[in-house]
Amino acid sequence: MASNFSRMLWSKRSVGLLSLAGAGSLTAAVLLHRDRVSAGAPVRRSYPASAEYPDLRKHNNCMASHLTPAVYAKLCDKATPNGYTLDQAIQTGVDNPGHPFIKTVGMVAGDEETYEVFADLLDPIIKERHNGYDCRTMTHPTDLDSSKLHSGLFDERYVLSSRVRTGRSIRGLSLPPACTRAERREVERVVVDALAGLSADLAGKYYSLTQMTDKEQQQLIDDHFLFDKPVSPLLTCAGMARDWPDARGIWHNNEKTFLVWINEEDHTRVISMEKGGNMKRVFERFCRGLKEVERMIQEKGWEFMWSERLGYILTCPSNLGTGLRAGVHVNLPRLSKDPRFSKILDNLRLQKRGTGGVDTAAVGSTFDISNLDRLGLSEVQLVQTVVDGVNYLIECEKKLERGQDIKVPPSTKAN
């Protein structure tokens, strides 16, 4: 790992980086152990912490639950080596008090070091959000060996489509809430360069949001590939939509089964999908594509942000670990009306969403069913959970069709 970094230092960056005061972001990455990340220059402040502490009395998000005045006072004068501050990290949670039913995270990372410098706040948030995962003592398993997945073929009378997504961040470049225009363009360049090296069923094309023709845009909309400027205040308040649509784009393979979003909510979002129920093939392509892209960026001296304690590092703490959401669109007309449906999903560690994705309602009786967990379990384990879980749901549906009763499966509380 260290040799990669020194290659990066000399070949990738202008000399100016080496004169960056304090530990630069690259050297900090080498030293990424909580005790050894040096914070950047202290924050200029003219009021005491108590005068700056946000009013969180009407708030219901993870940040508000854990940001006590004492924690705020301890952290408010710190900054990451890139200059990212606590106030910046929590801005989205201050501006968005929360949904009565959904507890949002309420903070974001501006760079990899955010998770170290502000660990006093982020560690308990991570624990709460990820089902008790204690990142001070536990390690996260990464496993992208798709051959380990069993029986990933769903009954296509019920499963209409299958999809696996995750995100990846490029080590050494700031994340979407904090990146400068040049950094964002660098992310685009690095990733597009790597994707251009993909071949066979993964060969594809990049469509930059700034240069797309009307025709290309329409095609991407029809394919349900096009992402638009974020409108959710959760994202805009974190600064992720700055300079839109500069350096944003969509890459997909010619077969339209492997898709990469660049500089939307994360540096990259990687999606493998297809119609029908062949989750095994979707996951196989997912793992293969990811490994190929990783290999390609490593050839140029780059790597993904990853650590033993947090797995893959992404902008939102909710996406740490695998960052993986494996899901299907599945038709469950009887089961979805059964009062035990939610409990069954819960015990299977699955969640339901409408077919428009998060925050949408189901249309008819077709649901988006996916894994709840992200951190503390490997990719293989999570996709297996979805495979086993969805098969169970389909069995329930079939039983109800035959007039038989169904059983709520035992709880499989993770960790």
Place this chain on the structure above:
Amino acid sequence: MPFGNTHNQLKLNYSSDQEFPDLSKHNNHMAKILTPEMYASLRDKETPSGFTVDDVIQTGVDNPGHPFIMTVGCVAGDEETYEVFKELLDPVIEDRHGGYKPSDKHKTDINPENLQGGDDLDPNYVLSSRVRTGRSVRGFCLPPHCSRGERRAIEDLSIQSLDILDGDLKGTYYALKNMTDDEQQQLIDDHFLFDKPVSPLLLASGMARDWPDGRGIWHNDNKTFLVWVNEEDHLRVISMQKGGNMKEVFNRFCTGLTKIESLFKDRGHEFMWNEHLGYVLTCPSNLGTGLRAGVHVKIPNVSKHEQFGEVLKRLRLQKRGTGGVDTAAVGGVFDISNADRLGFSEVELVQMVVDGVRLLVDMEKRLEAGQAIDDLMPEQK
């Protein structure tokens, strides 16, 4: 401070060309004026509070343009912004304020005695009259950049000062975050309540951070004098009433402003002001007087006349719908106000509105009676 552009050192790892925004599809003052050379010369600077050129222009980068209005595309984060980034802001100001030069001096005149007439606008046509301006408290950062502590300090100062006002100006402060439902409804019914900004022009500059912390509305018991705290500027001061007595509105406006200014001075604070730019506000478009004096006037005939636009231009007036900026007129009722802010004094601007609206009403009466208005066409002011 708050948005991701303020760690200047990180940006300087990249060349100016690598950081320069793509303004090829943009149509705002900033985009017309900011060249790569200018950006290169400004990008390693910051104001004493840490505001950078990228902070200044973020709103203009994020908002390529408005279909009807040429927007400014930059904001100030503190008083020093106008000095440190004058290379960009002077030409923007010149463009926006009719050729106002860096060497020009701005005249401030809030002596209401100097206004001629204005108590005689026909209330059958002029439904309401209003004068607004803004004030910034020297020594504090402006809404795009201020911290929560600063914003609260401004609110505290404002409450202390406004609480002392008496007589016709005696009133109450309603903090946005403590408002009861009843109070909120009353303020909505009175058309006083301002809401969290939704315009991307404002959101992109960071003005809505921490909403509604530190924000509030003060108004006098008579509901004719109103102060908004920490919305788009530190203070927005509004004097208004039904009917056409602009003189009375302006009287109250000047009296109130002068009193507030002296109350702030008693507490050791003054307003941001200088000889060149007049009163300093967040948006360069509001420099000078920051004053918009306007009426809601019923001019269904005049407004349909082919010369309407030309008349307004010559009178140095602008039209808006009755919902304010970016709205359409309803039922022939227009919001008519001064187009200028800088380079004319407060008295001069209100005079233009008074004289101009009087003329528009005369024209309306002529057209109602089926008569021509050619002889009433004004000269270019």
